[in-house]
Amino acid sequence: AEAFGADALTVNAYLGFDGIKPFINLCESREKGIFILVKTSNPSSGQLQDLVLSDGRAIYEVMADLVKEWGNTTVGECGFSAVGAVVGATYPKQLSELRKRMPKTWILVPGYGAQGGTAKDVAKAFDNNGMGALINASRSLMCAWKLEAWKGEFTIEEFDRAARAEAERMKDEINMEREKI
Numbered sequence: 001a002e003a004f005g006a007d008a009l010t011v012n013a014y015l016g017f018d019g020i021k022p023f024i025n026l027c028e029s030r031e032k033g034i035f036i037l038v039k040t041s042n043p044s045s046g047q048l049q050d051l052v053l054s055d056g057r058a059i060y061e062v063m064a065d066l067v068k069e070w071g072n073t074t075v076g077e078c079g080f081s082a083v084g085a086v087v088g089a090t091y092p093k094q095l096s097e098l099r100k101r102m103p104k105t106w107i108l109v110p111g112y113g114a115q116g117g118t119a120k121d122v123a124k125a126f127d128n129n130g131m132g133a134l135i136n137a138s139r140s141l142m143c144a145w146k147l148e149a150w151k152g153e154f155t156i157e158e159f160d161r162a163a164r165a166e167a168e169r170m171k172d173e174i175n176m177e178r179e180k181i
Contacts, residue, residue, distance in 0.1 A: 006032075007032060007033060008032060008033035008034060008035060008084070009023065009032075009033075009034050009035070010034070010035045010036075010037065010086060010108070011023055011034050011035070011036055011037070012036075012037050013036045013037065013063060013066065013067075017066075017070065020034075020036070020070060024070055024071075024073070024074065024082075024083060027074050027082035027083060028073065028074055028082070031082075032082065033082040033083070033084060033106070034082070034083055034084065035084040035085060035086050035106070035108040036063065036066075036067050036070075036083065036084070036085055036086065037063070037086045038060050038063045038064050038067060038085040038086055038087050038098065039060040039063075039064075039086075039087045039088060039091055039094050039095070039098060040086060040087075040088050040110070041088025041089060041090040041091070041110045041111030041115050041117070042088070042090075043090075045088070045091075049063075060094065060098075061097075061098075061101065063085075064085060064098050064101050064102050065101070067083055067084075067085045067102060067105055068081075068101065068102045068104070068105060070083050071083030071084075071104070071105060075104050078131075079104060080104055080105065080106050080131075080132055081104050081105050081106065083105070084105055084106035084107060084108055084134075085098065085102055085105050085106070085107050085108070086107075086108045086109075086110065087107050087108075087109060087125065088109065088110055088111040088115075088117065089109050089110065089111035089112045089115070089116075089117025089118070089121045089122045089125075089135075090111040090115055090116055090117050090121075092117070092120075092121040092124050095107075095109070095121065095122075095124045095125055096124040099124060099125055099126070099127065099132070103127065105132070106132055106133070106134060107125045107132060107133045107134070108133075108134045108136060109122050109125045109133055109134065109135045109136060110136045110138075111136075112135050112136065112137045112140070112170070112174075113137040113139065113140030113141075113170065114137070114139040114140045114143070115139075119170070119173040119174045119176065119177045120177055122135050122174060122177070123174065123177035123178055123180065123181065126178055126181055127181075128181060129181075130178040130179075130181050135170075135174060137167075137170060140166060140170070141163040141166055141167055142159070142163065143159075144159070144162040144163045144165065144166035144167075145158060145159045145162035145163075147162075147166065149166075149169070150162050150165060150166065153165075
């Protein structure tokens with residue numbers, strides 16, 4: 001993360017702990033973070049992540065348990081671990097279950113907006129204090145000038161202003177749902 005000037009990286013833990021340990025070491029020594037893929041927002045994520053093991057847990061649940069375990073040593077003053085999880089807004093039921101399963105884990109939530117996740121869906125990622133989630137909406141912001149809500153108001157040359165307007169709208173929409181927590 002440091003080589004790129006980043007505060008956090010998204011990583012795939014399919015290699016297991018020995019593949020993740022160097023990243024956790026950086027989290028501990030450099031005050032950086034990682035987000036491990038747990039239940040991704042893409043439609044075919046269930047081909048692997050939803051498979052149920054002999055103990056009754058789905059693979060995404062096993063990964064969530066590992067994220068929680070691996071992050072125990074990195075819980076900071078804010079009460080959250082530097083080892084976070086990626087959980088898609090496109091699977092709100094699982095998102096809600098995973099928030100309960102990983103109470104001290106930051107959850108990076110892709111899938112809001114263009115992929116179909118709603119503010120009501122992403123609200124499930126927040127804890128009872130309305131904290132613990134980072135909502136991502138890249139495509140919705142990059143292409144905001146094309147959205148029906150902003151048609152005629154912004155041109156492609158004003159994509160930055162459209163992105164800001166859409167980000168403000170999304171923030172308000174999400175905060176309204178957070179207030180219901």
